[in-house]
Amino acid sequence: MSVDQIAKGFTEFYYNAFDTNRAGLAPLYRDMSMLTYEDKQFTGVQNIVGHLAALPFQRIKHVITKCDAQPSHPTNGSILITVMGQLQFDDSPAPMNFVQTFHLYPEGGGNYFVFNDIFRLVLH
Amino acid sequence: MSVDQIAKGFTEFYYNAFDTNRAGLAPLYRDMSMLTYEDKQFTGVQNIVGHLAALPFQRIKHVITKCDAQPSHPTNGSILITVMGQLQFDDSPAPMNFVQTFHLYPEGGGNYFVFNDIFRLVLH
Numbered sequence: 234m235s236v237d238q239i240a241k242g243f244t245e246f247y248y249n250a251f252d253t254n255r256a257g258l259a260p261l262y263r264d265m266s267m268l269t270y271e272d273k274q275f276t277g278v279q280n281i282v283g284h285l286a287a288l289p290f291q292r293i294k295h296v297i298t299k300c301d302a303q304p305s306h307p308t309n310g311s312i313l314i315t316v317m318g319q320l321q322f323d324d325s326p327a328p329m330n331f332v333q334t335f336h337l338y339p340e341g342g343g344n345y346f347v348f349n350d351i352f353r354l355v356l357h
Numbered sequence: 358m359s360v361d362q363i364a365k366g367f368t369e370f371y372y373n374a375f376d377t378n379r380a381g382l383a384p385l386y387r388d389m390s391m392l393t394y395e396d397k398q399f400t401g402v403q404n405i406v407g408h409l410a411a412l413p414f415q416r417i418k419h420v421i422t423k424c425d426a427q428p429s430h431p432t433n434g435s436i437l438i439t440v441m442g443q444l445q446f447d448d449s450p451a452p453m454n455f456v457q458t459f460h461l462y463p464e465g466g467g468n469y470f471v472f473n474d475i476f477r478l479v480l481h
Binding site for chain 2: 265267269299301303304305306307313315317330332334336348349351353355
């Protein structure tokens with residue numbers, strides 16, 4: 234699979250899990266994983282998924298508008314992904330723009346985990 | 358220096374060079390470097406800086422509004438940076454929002470080069 238195909242498959246899986254069952258994101262992170270979520274920073278699967286699961290919206294939907302990917306190392310198979318999209322939540326009438334960067338590491342068998350995750354709303 | 362300090366120093370240097378002398382960005386890239394600029398992809402210092410230098414605006418100014426950074430590897434010192442900002446160019450009355458992701462690799466002596474570079478305007 235190409236880097237673009239892996240990025241597309243990962244992001245579709247990620248946002249579907251986020252929008253339907255946030256606790257189901259846990260298998261994508263490891264103890265060394267890092268999340269920057271707006272101005273907060275988290276390390277490790279429990280802290281990261283604990284934060285995501287506790288976000289105070291009931292219904293949320295991510296729509297991807299752009300997904301760019303590049304190999305992030307000459308040989309080790311890691312992948313950098315930057316997603317731009319829109320976020321619709323609860324009864325909010327207008328979607329919000331967001332940007333999220335993922336850095337995926339391979340761990341054999343065609344599987345990847347999230348080493349870096351940086352999320353920002355586009356507010357200006 | 359912390360990852361955040363390196364990211365701040367790098368991005369200030371990068372955008373100052375971009376806004377004053379785009380050809381001066383060449384020392385930041387290597388032959389293995391990759392640039393995604395909107396829907397176009399470039400590899401190698403000549404192709405990347407050639408594209409940036411040929412962009413059809415005369416005067417441009419980047420203003421950083423958010424700059425998030427994380428170490429992108431457990432041990433090798435590489436750094437992932439996501440920048441959000443505004444771009445003012447030529448006589449355009451309204452600034453445009455942009456997002457740019459840099460992946461920096463160390464090469465000794467406190468120096469870094471850009472391995473990955475993904476640039477997108479935020480248009481929606």
